[in-house]
Each structure stands twice: as C-alpha cells, then as structure tokens.
Amino acid sequence: MNKEARVSKQIFALSNHFKKESMQKRETVFITGANQGLGYETAKQLIGNNYFVYLGSRNIKRGEETATKLEDLGLVNFKMVQIDVTDNESIKAAAQELQQSAPQLDVLINNAGISGPMPSQEETLAVLENPALGVVTQQASTLGIEEIRNVFDVNFFGAIQVTQALIPLLKKSSHPRIVNVTSSLGSLANHSDPSAPWYDFFKKWKLAAYNSSKAALNAYTVMLAAELENTPFKVNCITPGFAATNLNDYAGTQSPVEAAKVIFDYATIEENGPTGKFYDENGELAW
Numbered sequence: 001m002n003k004e005a006r007v008s009k010q011i012f013a014l015s016n017h018f019k020k021e022s023m024q025k026r027e028t029v030f031i032t033g034a035n036q037g038l039g040y041e042t043a044k045q046l047i048g049n050n051y052f053v054y055l056g057s058r059n060i061k062r063g064e065e066t067a068t069k070l071e072d073l074g075l076v077n078f079k080m081v082q083i084d085v086t087d088n089e090s091i092k093a094a095a096q097e098l099q100q101s102a103p104q105l106d107v108l109i110n111n112a113g114i115s116g117p118m119p120s121q122e123e124t125l126a127v128l129e130n131p132a133l134g135v136v137t138q139q140a141s142t143l144g145i146e147e148i149r150n151v152f153d154v155n156f157f158g159a160i161q162v163t164q165a166l167i168p169l170l171k172k173s174s175h176p177r178i179v180n181v182t183s184s185l186g187s188l189a190n191h192s193d194p195s196a197p198w199y200d201f202f203k204k205w206k207l208a209a210y211n212s213s214k215a216a217l218n219a220y221t222v223m224l225a226a227e228l229e230n231t232p233f234k235v236n237c238i239t240p241g242f243a244a245t246n247l248n249d250y251a252g253t254q255s256p257v258e259a260a261k262v263i264f265d266y267a268t269i270e271e272n273g274p275t276g277k278f279y280d281e282n283g284e285l286a287w
C-alpha cells in the first residue's frame with residue numbers, strides 16, 4: 001500500500017471511529033450467520049449505509065477473521081457476536097450481549113442456514129445445464145430423519161429461538177423489522193402450482209429437508225406477522241436468489257453482492273412498508 005492510500009485509510013478509519021462514538025443514533029441490526037456468504041455481504045452493505053451491525057458468527061475464530069476483513073475495508077461500525085442458533089445457551093448469551101450493548105434493536109435478519117446433503121458444484125452445474133437430470137440428494141422417501149432434523153434445527157427452530165430471544169429488544173425500536181431469509185425452493189406454490197414461475201424448473205429440485213424447512217419458516221413468518229399486525233413490526237420472508245456461496249458449493253449463478261441487496265432492501269423498508277409477505281428481487285411471491 002502506498003503512503004497516500006495508507007493515509008486515506010487512516011483518515012477513513014478515524015472518521016469511522018468518531019462515527020462509532022455516535023453509534024447510539026444509528027439503527028442497529030443483528031444478522032445470524034454473518035461470517036460468510038450472504039450474511040457477510042448484507043453486513044457490508046448495511047455498515048456502508050450507516051447502520052451498526054452485530055455480526056453473528058457460530059465460530060469465534062471465523063467471526064474474528066471476518067471482522068478483520070471488514071476492518072481492512074475501513075469499516076468499523078460492527079461488533080462480532082458469537083451465536084450458534086441451535087444452542088439455547090449461546091442464543092441467550094448473544095441476546096444478553098446485545099441488551100447490554102444496544103439501547104434497542106431495529107432489525108433482525110435470520111440468515112443462518114444450512115442446506116443438508118447437496119450435490120457437488122460439478123453436479124449442480126450439470127443439472128443447470130440439463131434440468132432433466134434432477135437433484136437426487138434429499139429424497140423424501142429415504143432421507144434420514146437425523147439429516148432432516150439437523151436442517152430444521154438451524155433453518156426453522158434456530159430462527160424461531162433467535163426471534164423469541166430478541167423480540168423484547170426489537171420492541172424498544174420505533175420501527176422494528178424482521179427479515180427471514182428463506183428460499184424460492186420453500187414456496188409450495190413453486191412445487192405444486194403449474195402456473196407458478198419455477199414450477200417446471202423445480203420439478204427435479206425436491207430437496208426434502210431444505211425445502212420443507214424453508215416452507216416451515218415461511219409459515220412461521222406468516223404467524224408472527226399476524227400476531228404483530230397492529231404494532232410497528234414488519235416481518236417478511238425474502239429469497240435472495242441463487243448466489244454462489246458455500247451453501248451450494250459456489251455453483252450459484254448470481255453474485256452474493258446482488259443477492260444481499262435483496263436482503264438489504266427488506267431490512268431497510270419504510271415504516272409503512274409491507275408485513276407478512278414473501279419477496280424476491282422482482283417483488284412478491286406466492287407461498
């Protein structure tokens with residue numbers, strides 16, 4: 001790095017330091033699974049847009065490495081918080097840490113997710129080329145119950161437990177938002193309605209554990225949004241698109257930056273924005 005670049009990085013860091021001092025005035029966001037993939041990209045976009053982000057990471061070392069990456073970009077308005085969404089004690093400790101650190105939580109992004117057994121990058125690319133091949137992992141008639149439970153523990157029960165632990169802090173915000181990161185694979189319409197946009201393509205993408213866990217998350221979102229209907233809460237499901245991340249062995253066709261933008265948009269919706277809905281980058285989707 002030349003001297004000029006070093007100085008401008010120092011100035012940027014210094015100005016961020018002073019901005020950090022006034023963090024109380026910033027909106028606060030907690031993202032689970034933010035140490036890589038879409039959670040990380042969403043964190044970057046939010047920090048860059050003046051939000052203070054609590055960066056959830058299941059593994060402390062991986063979280064610290066991510067923190068260093070953000071600092072290297074000159075970003076400082078974040079704090080890494082250890083959280084394993086399948087571990088009740090870890091969720092409680094994270095909620096306590098947030099309560100001590102933030103006067104209120106404005107946005108919760110339930111992003112942490114796992115796919116369950118998936119094809120390799122090569123196999124996925126072959127299916128994209130020739131959809132008739134289909135994905136043969138996670139067949140409903142044979143997939144082990146433990147595999148299904150593991151996926152539900154993160155994608156469904158994990159999101160519920162984190163939400164319930166953080167509702168008290170979210171209630172302190174004048175404009176609380178919950179974004180549940182789901183998938184178009186969790187849309188029962190896409191799997192059962194011949195007129196749905198992905199019906200034909202998804203004929204061969206019947207991932208019994210992953211798709212069912214996201215459909216369950218969608219159902220929970222509708223229930224929660226209904227309960228909170230006459231409050232300032234906005235609770236929505238969003239599907240980010242098929243982005244190249246660890247989840248799909250980097251076979252996704254979109255960039256994580258584009259996909260994270262969809263999460264960003266619904267994390268930052270207006271006070272009179274929608275609630276209890278399901279969106280992708282083009283608008284509302286059928287459940």
Ligand SMILES: NC(=O)c1ccc[n+]([C@@H]2O[C@H](COP(=O)([O-])OP(=O)(O)OC[C@H]3O[C@@H](n4cnc5c(N)ncnc54)[C@H](OP(=O)(O)O)[C@@H]3O)[C@@H](O)[C@H]2O)c1
Binds near residue numbers: 111
């Ligand atoms: N990529 C896509 O095309 C796509 C499409 C539709 C929906 N989504 C959804 O987008 C979300 C993010 O996925 P991604 O594509 O960014 O995948 P990713 O790169 O694999 O990131 C998943 C994140 O979740 C974390 N995680 C997994 N289990 C956890 C647990 N028990 N507790 C806390 N964190 C946990 C991972 O932590 P570790 O690093 O420790 O493993 C990682 O940070 C998921 O909900 C996924 O279903 C992705």
